[in-house]
Amino acid sequence: MSKTDQGQHRARYTLEFKLEAVRLVKAGQEASVTARVLGLPKQTLSNWVRLAEKGALQGVGERPVSAEQMELARLRAELARVKMERDILKKSDGVLCKGIAVKYAWIGKNKAAWPVTVMCDVLGVSPSGYFAHQRRRRSAQPCPPRGTRLSNEALLAHIRAIHAQVKGEYGWPRVWKKLLVRGLRVGKHRMQRLMHTHGIKARSKRKFVVTTDSKHDLPIAENLLARDFTPVAPDRVWSSDITYIATGEGWLYLVAVLDLFSRQVVGWSMQPHMQASLVTDALRMAWFRRQPAPGLIFHSDRGSQYCSHAFQDALASYGMLSLMSRKGNCWDHAPTESLWGSLKVGRLYGRTFATRRQAMDEVIDWLTFYNHRRLHSTLGYISPMRFEANWHAGQSKQAA
Missing domain, CATH: 1.10.10 (Arc Repressor Mutant, subunit A)
Known part of the structure; x- marks a missing residue:
């Protein structure tokens, strides 16, 4: 690959994706952690942070972020950190006066709620000391022999x-x-x-209202997929759908692009509206991340966003074939319906969000968990990314 091609490939991320990555770093999450969970080189993320500070960050076909926009983003990140520190101080009442071991234990207990670096700053300990303590603790506690029966x-x-x-x-x-x-x-x-x-169970299920608007005069693609949700390789069939999340500021609309081979979310977008740009942004992110060969099948419902000229033109430019489910038939769209069920039941049901920003943070955290760690029953109870990595390893072994 030429240097020009490499530069083009590095630039193929939407502005929304870049801003989210920069915001996570600004809010206190380590750049190495953010880069790993988003599938980026650390240096790329560092470059984005540097460009954002200069007001020169931009996405594909988009103008650079203005200094005013970046200042607003900086203030939001700063406010988020202040709120985070306030919450940590409130929850850690009494821990500040304890010894360092107690502080480390409290950080370990709450690391799923707040970044470790922020908790260390608030409690007056160093992140390196905390991680060194965790390594010593794990080495001092041998795991039970494989196959051991526990009480x-x-x-x-x-x-x-x-x-x-x-x-x-x-x-x-x-x-x-x-x-x-x-x-x-x-x-x-x-x-x-x-x-x-002991009353330990998964979150209860709940029915949710659909968001599909199929009452339009736009062209409709055929349903040639016929519920065949098992492609033989990655990036052969993608499926997409829109859902919504209630917040104190109004609805937040979320669209995801799912690779049906590994059930990995390869693209997403969140906006306060349901215009065509909502789905085109998710498609753009997926294409820039995966670079699939022409001929990929993109399956969706008959919603006006997917039937829009803007979205269909984007599909054509990427060499993708549009297929759509039958009207009012949720079974034609089962994998993405299952994705929304897992998100809402597993993470959102019973939660209230004062702002769209809070809801977006929770969704991004869950998408990261879903792709990297969530055990998927369709994949033999391994994560989507592990399933795909195993497939690639098998292909390399066969080629050798």
Whole structure:
């Protein structure tokens, strides 16, 4: 690949994606952590931060961010950090007067809620000292031999830890699979009984209203996919859908692009409206991240956003074929409907968001968890990214 091609490839991210990455760093998350979860080189993210500070950050086909916009983004990040520090001080009442070991323990308990670096600053300890303490602690606590049968009390501790890590999203099947991966011997009936006895369960399901507006005169593509949701390789069939999230500022609309091979979310966009740009931005992010060969099938519902001339023109420019589900048939769109169910049941149900920004933060956190760590039943209870990595490793082995 030439240097010009490499430069073009590095620039192929939407402005929305870049701003989100920069905002996470500005809010206190380590650049290396942010780069890893977003699938970016650390140097690329550092360049974005530097350009953003100069007001020169821009996305594909978009103007640079103005100094006023970046100052507003900086103030928002600063305000978010102040609120974060205030919440940490409120929750850690009494910990400040304790020893360093107690502070480290409190940080470890709450690292899913706040960045470790911010908690370390508030509690007056160094991040490097905390991570060194964690490494020493793990090495001093040998894991039980593989296949060891645990007592109910010990097993319950593992169950509660996993359930807390996934914020209550897993029921007994996924918790059971997670324990087996860790080498812990436990029968599924024992798992069910123990979790039921102690009231440990996945979040309750709830029905949600659909957002599809199919009452329009725009052209409709055929439904040639015929519910075949098992392509033989990545980037052969993508599926997309729109959902909504209530906030104190009004609706936040979310669109995702799902690779049906690995069920990985390869593109997304969040906006306070349902205009065509909502779906074109998600498509652009997916294409710039994956660079699929021409001929990819893009499956969606018959919503006016997907039927719009702007979106269909974008598909054509990328060499993609548009297919659409039948009118009023949710089963033609089952994988993305399942994605929304997992998001809303596992993370959003019962939550209230004062601002769209808060809702966006929660969604981005869940999407990262979903792609990297969430055990997917369709994939044999491994994460989408692990499933795809295993496939690529198998292809390389066959080629060798």
